[in-house]
Amino acid sequence: MTGQLRIQTDEAGGDAREVRQRVPGAPSPLRLAPQVEAAACSPAVRSLGVHKVIDDRPVLRDLTFDLAPGSYAALLGANGAGKTTLLRMLSTLTLPSRGRIEIFGRCTRKQGALIRAGIGLIGHQSMLYRDLSALENLLFFGRLHDIPEPGVRAMDLLEFVGLVDRANDPVKTFSRGMVQRVSIARALLHEPRLLLADEPFAGLDAPSVAAVERLLEQLNTEGMAVLLANHDVRQSLRLARTVLVLRRGRLVLDCPAGQLSAEDVLGEIDKR
DSSP, X not given: OOEEEEEEEEETXXXXXXXXXXXXXXXXXXXXXXXXXXXXXXXXXXXXXXXEEETTEEEEEEEEEEEOTTOEEEEEOOTTSSHHHHHHHHTTSSOOSEEEEXXXXXXXXXXXXHHHTTEEEEXXXXXXXXXXXXXXXXXXXXXXXXXXXXXXXHHHHHHHTTOGGGTTSBGGGSOHHHHHHHHHHHHHTTOOSEEEEESTTTTOOHHHHHHHHHHHHHHHHTTOEEEEEOSOHHHHHHHOSEEEEEETTEEEEEEEGGGOOHHHHHHHHHOO
């Protein structure tokens, strides 16, 4: 049996109705691989002596590290260690008070718009409109990114995250795990080369955690760099290949995950 899904797309300045025929279980192609650019040999992330001061209080101090293209890194630390502030700087939402951050060779101070075009961000909030359907949300954000054929891209992504059958349902009817999967689809619309994930498993039940883990692993396998801020040390060691630990705003550990035990990491996090 063939199913039908209607997609709103923009053509010649007007709205057109496109009907895509889909056979249940038949996969559709999804563009996940990062685009090849001249800066491909540059680190996905380079932090050089970065400080951040907020309200006269040092939040991050002298951060220097590199993340290679296609890496999967876990960012760990206690509450208030500076994880979210670092992700905000990497996504160009705020700038360092001192020092330099480069994303694929581009400086966040000078090339923020170009950098944002190559970054996907999953935050504490889904950034979705609850009264719109999953498909309508992706179409909206796809048009903001000026994506060619946003309807096709949106449907491919909904199939990738396993929600193509709920494409036309309002987001407000979704479980927390389903909302997070739509949020991942939103972050992938513009084919980013770097995905920043700030506590993406928070509030999810076990099956939803497993589903999001699989999605992140598949994206990384396709070549996307992933930086995961997380509070679960054992889960992070299992998923990531590199571990970064912040303690009171300082980078105290930058090491391959395979060389560490959970006790090693927890000891660094809790050290006074």
